[in-house]
Amino acid sequence: MGSEKQKRSSNRPKRGMRAPANEPCEPILARNEDIARAFDDIADIYELERDNPFRVRAYRNAARVLRGLTVEVGEMLRQGEKLDELPGIGEDLAGQIAEMARSGRSSKLEELAAAVPRLALELMRLPNVGPKRAMRLCDELRARSLDDVRRAARAGKVRSLSGFGAKFEQALLHSLAAADLKKERRFKLASVQGYADAALAHLARAPGFEKAEIAGSFRRRKETVGDLDVIVAARRGQLVIDWFTRFPEIEKVVSAGTTRATVTLHSGLQIDVRVVPQESYGAALVYFTGSKAHNIALRRLAQTQDLKINEYGVFRGDRAIAGETEASVYAAVGLPMIEPELREDQGEIEAAASGALPALVRLSDIRGDLHAHTSETDGANTLEELAQAAKERGLRYIAVTDHSRRLAFAHGLDENRLLAQIDRIDAFNDTHAGVEVLKGIEVDILENGALDLPDATLARLDLVIGAVHSQFGLSREKQTERILRAMERPHFSILAHPTGRLLLERDAYEVDMTCVIRAAKARGCFLELNAHPDRLDLSDVHCRMAKAEGVLVSVNTDAHRIQDLANLRFGVSQARRGWLEKDDILNTRSLSTVRKLLKATM
DNA sequence: GCCGTTTTCGGCCCGACTGTTTTCAGTCG
Numbered sequence: 001m002g003s004e005k006q007k008r009s010s011n012r013p014k015r016g017m018r019a020p021a022n023e024p025c026e027p028i029l030a031r032n033e034d035i036a037r038a039f040d041d042i043a044d045i046y047e048l049e050r051d052n053p054f055r056v057r058a059y060r061n062a063a064r065v066l067r068g069l070t071v072e073v074g075e076m077l078r079q080g081e082k083l084d085e086l087p088g089i090g091e092d093l094a095g096q097i098a099e100m101a102r103s104g105r106s107s108k109l110e111e112l113a114a115a116v117p118r119l120a121l122e123l124m125r126l127p128n129v130g131p132k133r134a135m136r137l138c139d140e141l142r143a144r145s146l147d148d149v150r151r152a153a154r155a156g157k158v159r160s161l162s163g164f165g166a167k168f169e170q171a172l173l174h175s176l177a178a179a180d181l182k183k184e185r186r187f188k189l190a191s192v193q194g195y196a197d198a199a200l201a202h203l204a205r206a207p208g209f210e211k212a213e214i215a216g217s218f219r220r221r222k223e224t225v226g227d228l229d230v231i232v233a234a235r236r237g238q239l240v241i242d243w244f245t246r247f248p249e250i251e252k253v254v255s256a257g258t259t260r261a262t263v264t265l266h267s268g269l270q271i272d273v274r275v276v277p278q279e280s281y282g283a284a285l286v287y288f289t290g291s292k293a294h295n296i297a298l299r300r301l302a303q304t305q306d307l308k309i310n311e312y313g314v315f316r317g318d319r320a321i322a323g324e325t326e327a328s329v330y331a332a333v334g335l336p337m338i339e340p341e342l343r344e345d346q347g348e349i350e351a352a353a354s355g356a357l358p359a360l361v362r363l364s365d366i367r368g369d370l371h372a373h374t375s376e377t378d379g380a381n382t383l384e385e386l387a388q389a390a391k392e393r394g395l396r397y398i399a400v401t402d403h404s405r406r407l408a409f410a411h412g413l414d415e416n417r418l419l420a421q422i423d424r425i426d427a428f429n430d431t432h433a434g435v436e437v438l439k440g441i442e443v444d445i446l447e448n449g450a451l452d453l454p455d456a457t458l459a460r461l462d463l464v465i466g467a468v469h470s471q472f473g474l475s476r477e478k479q480t481e482r483i484l485r486a487m488e489r490p491h492f493s494i495l496a497h498p499t500g501r502l503l504l505e506r507d508a509y510e511v512d513m514t515c516v517i518r519a520a521k522a523r524g525c526f527l528e529l530n531a532h533p534d535r536l537d538l539s540d541v542h543c544r545m546a547k548a549e550g551v552l553v554s555v556n557t558d559a560h561r562i563q564d565l566a567n568l569r570f571g572v573s574q575a576r577r578g579w580l581e582k583d584d585i586l587n588t589r590s591l592s593t594v595r596k597l598l599k600a601t602m
Numbered sequence: 603g604c605c606g607t608t609t610t611c612g613g614c615c616c617g618a619c620t621g622t623t624t625t626c627a628g629t630c631g
Contacts, residue, residue, distance in 0.1 A: 054614055058603035090604050128620090130629050165622055216631095229631085255619055262619090262630090272631075274618090287616090292631070299615045304607090310616055 029104035032072055035097055036063035038106045045112045047131040048120050061088045064293055066097075068346045070545040072514060074101040122146060126175045128168070136161065150176050185268055186224040188503050190533030190570060195269055196228055199247060203273070206243035208234045210278055215288035219340045221573035223503055223536045227270035229288045237275035244273050280312040283323035286330075287311035293345035294338075301349065302333050309333070341576040360576040363569050365588045368397035370494065371442065371465055371528060371556030372565075376421055377402040378410035380561035383421075383428060383437060389562035391435035397591045400425060401440035401465050404452040413441065415457045422460055436591055438462040438598075442496055447471050449485025451492070458491035463598045465528070467496035468509070476510035483511060484519045493601040494554050494586075495520065497530040497537040505534070513542055520551045525601045526586050529555045529578075531571025532564070543578020552597070553578075554586040 030038075043059035046052075065088050066073065073083060083094035100106050123134035123146075137143060140161055141152045150173065152158055158169040196214045203212050209232065213219070216229030234240045237259040245253050245261055254262040260274045276284040287295060287310070299309045308315045313323025314332040322332035330337050335352040339360055342348040351357045372386055373379030381389070383400050390398040402421065403412040413421065418441060425439050440463040444452035451458065451466060458464050466486045474482065486492060498516060499508035520527055527546055529538045538546065538553065546553050555571040557564050575585060582588045586597065 052603075055603045057614080061604085088604065092603060128629065132628065163622070163627075167621060227631095257619055260618060288631085290631085292615095296615055303615080308616085312617095 029102065030074065030100040032066040032069055034104075035073065035100045035106075036066040038100060038109050039063040039066070039093075042106070042109050042112060044121055044124060045109075045116050048116050048124065048135055050131065050135075058088065058093070061293070062093050064345075065089065068344065068541065070541055070548055073097055075514065077101055117144075119143060119145060119149075123149065126172070128171060128175075133164075136163075146176060186226050186504060187269060188224055188533050189218065189221065189536075189573075190567075192218065192225055192228060192269060195249070195265060195267065195271070198249065199228065199230060199271055202247045203230065203232055203240070203244060206232070206234065207239040208236050209240065210234055211281070213285060215285055216272075216290060219289050220291065220343055221341050221570075221577060223533075223539070223574065227272060230271060230273045231281065231284045231288050232273060232275045233278045233281040234275050235277065240275045241273065274311070276311065278324065279320070280323045282325035282327070283309070283313045283329050284311045285326050289340050289343060291344050294343040294348070297345045297349050298333065301335075305333060307333060339576065341573060342579065344577075358579050358581050361572060361580050361582050361585055361588065363572045365582045365585070366395075366555060366568060366572065367590065368395050368399075368438075368587045368594065369557050369559070369565065369568065370399040370438070370440070370463065370554050370587055370594075371401050371496065371530070372398055372559040373402050373442075374400055376417070377407070377412055378560060383425065385562060386559070387428065387432065387435050387437050389565055393565050393568075395435060395565075397436040397438055397594065399438035399440040399463055399465075401442040401463070404441055404443040406444035406446065406452040407469055412444075412452075415453060418453065418457060419460070438595075440465060440493075442467050444469055445482060445486040447474075447482065449482040451486060451489050455490055458489075459602065461491070461602070462595065463493040464491045464602070465494045465496045466492050468500055472500055472506075472509040474509070476512060479510055480512040480515050483516055487516075487519055487523050487525055491602050492523070492525055493598050494526045494528050494556075496528045496556075497535050497558070498527055498542070499537050499539070501537050502534050503536065508537070513545065517542070517545050517549050517551055520546075521549045523601075526552050526554050526597075529553050529571050529575055531555055531557045531567045531569075531574070533567060533570050536570060536574045538574070538578070540574060540577035543575055543580055547578065547580060547584050552586040553580060553584060556587070 039059045040063045043056045046056045065086055076083060077098060083089055083097055084091055096106060096108055117138050120134045120138045123129050123137055124131060137149055141149060141157060143149045143152060153169050153173045158164050158172060159166045196218060200212055203209060212230055212232040214228055215231050216227065217225045218228055232240050241256055241258065241261045245256050245263065249265045250263045251266045252264045254264060260272065262270060262272050264270050274284060274288055302309045302314065306316060309329065313320040314329055322328035327337045336357065338348050338352050338357065341360065369390060374383045374386055375381060387398060403410040405412045405414045422439050425437050428437055439461045441453065441461060442465045445466045445468050446452060468483065483495065487495065499511060501508040527538060529543065543553060553575065555568065555575055557567045559565050587594065589597065
């Protein structure tokens, strides 16, 4: 690890690059996610040790706060900002964060980890095993490994422990075998839509059914969801639960009572159903939409007003004063309705209280799409088909941005083929009305930060989208440098899928997004929010960072077939999670304004 | 461990379901 001085010089912007607005982008020894993980681990250990549950909560809360920050705490420290001004971070945790940011290590975690059996932490990740059972299994079975526990369970030794029974033993064996570690199996948002529709359709035929809605992270439009939460309004819960547990796609009914049931489908997706009376429907929606942190903050606010919020309503003493609609619940504690995408306890309650909630962008605000492919490279449709489909979806413009030559497997365009495509697009625009096709390219950013086509060719286009498609494994410094260099080229309009992640498949490459966003601001170019459900790249947090720095985001489908244009809605919901408003987004502008803004990058 | 028109102590969100009980603890969301 080099000295502070070396780090600084190695990362200084190179010749010809304007320095990013707010000074340097140095390597950070522990990033927010690293620190959050350490805090989660510490919380697990304190839980095992049956330490004060509120201390456990404090660590988990701090981890959540760190994950939601739009700046690295390491950078905040360098700027002299005080960490204990962050919500839920006091003197002690601020000190621990500072230690990690400085040294990359947590002495607290190292000390604690030595004191608890590793096995207990592993057991705690199994369903229905919490800290107490985990510790007792370790101690009373004298187990050292998951294999020890498995052997003991097979030998019937678990059921003989007091408080444990045969059913628990069976379930334990099952989860050990399935290795269905709580390590949560997650699903991409778009991939659960079908299950959601089918479950709702089934429920709609239940006796006494009044209405239903999917709540949970699905309704908050998180990029991935762990399960589906369904709220049903009906008079008699038992009838609905009985009906629901006969949903044909169910593999297993995990639990079923008179008002709620949990099932798993053959796909492994879990569905929780909760039945409430009509007058509690809004309160139940709030409760089950979450997030948990949002609910806690909301209830705490209610407490200060001598009110109690639960899934049945808002209560003053025993009297329900609200609950039929979500708006009534928020109104009861003096707040306007808060959109589901914002409910993460990331400042939305404070914003609501002070009348500062953002007017979130809507799908209908989007006027065009600035990233799409045709059959000239790896798309499935011709430019004519693409333009027609865009027009039918009500878009005013669409950019054709095929791949460049480097992407050989996609049959990327060389200069001549690109020039020919430019001519075809001009001819198309001359003869077709109702939708304008913009001339673009998704040009590869090479390893050294150069672009895959000559400047003179790029100059003929309306926009240039730069993209990293290779060398994902570069160091953070090199990757950041590479992207910054590319953005400094004379023709560079939009950085495509800025972190390169594929949800649940491939992590983002190492890149300093704070640096990239500030460079985009200095350069006057834009960042893409790629709307493909496998990408949704930018993340919600990065959207907020872009907004904070004043960088416009372009919500693009990256369509490879005309059906992909429908993915725009996933991009928009991600933008909404990032607090973006209409004016924060490039392609909510009219064609003439977009042309003007793009021209300035060229 | 955090926090304060309850401010340096004493609180900290709330309820359902299961299994093993015989009135409840543990886990989950």
